[in-house]
Amino acid sequence: MRTHLLLAAIAAAILALSGSTALAQDRDRQGHTQFDDHDQKAAHDWYDKNKQHPPAGFRDQDRLSPEEESRLHEGTVLDKDMRRKVHSAPRDLARQLPPPPSNHRYVAIGGHVGLIDNKFQVKAVIHLHE
DSSP, X not given: OXXXXXXXHHHHHHHHHHHHHHHHHHHHHHTOOSOOHHHHHHHHHHHHHHTTSOOTTSSGXXXXXXXXXXXXXXXXXXXXXXXXXXXXXXXXXXXXXXXXXXXXXXXXXXXXXXXXXXXXXXEEEEEOOO
């Protein structure tokens, strides 16, 4: 009987620890508001594979003017004109990036990959056209 209780206690402890580890990992992903080197490489590799037939947001006609380019950086809030140029990031690209935090999304804008919040504040940008 003692062995049975000991095994039950060990199983409960393992479940509790693995659950807290999963929550911590999920919390880390939810806090990911910057692109790292891996994200940059994934986006550039994706673009290189898709530039012959780019989706909306990456086409030549989607490019931003030099003035618009200067406004696309971390911390800015996109105005009405810039918001019209925002497209959802292609799913195959978004799957290669970490899950965005709550109330954030990956977008394609003017040939770049962006992470914006629900208020259109730019959190991070990968500039694919330099």
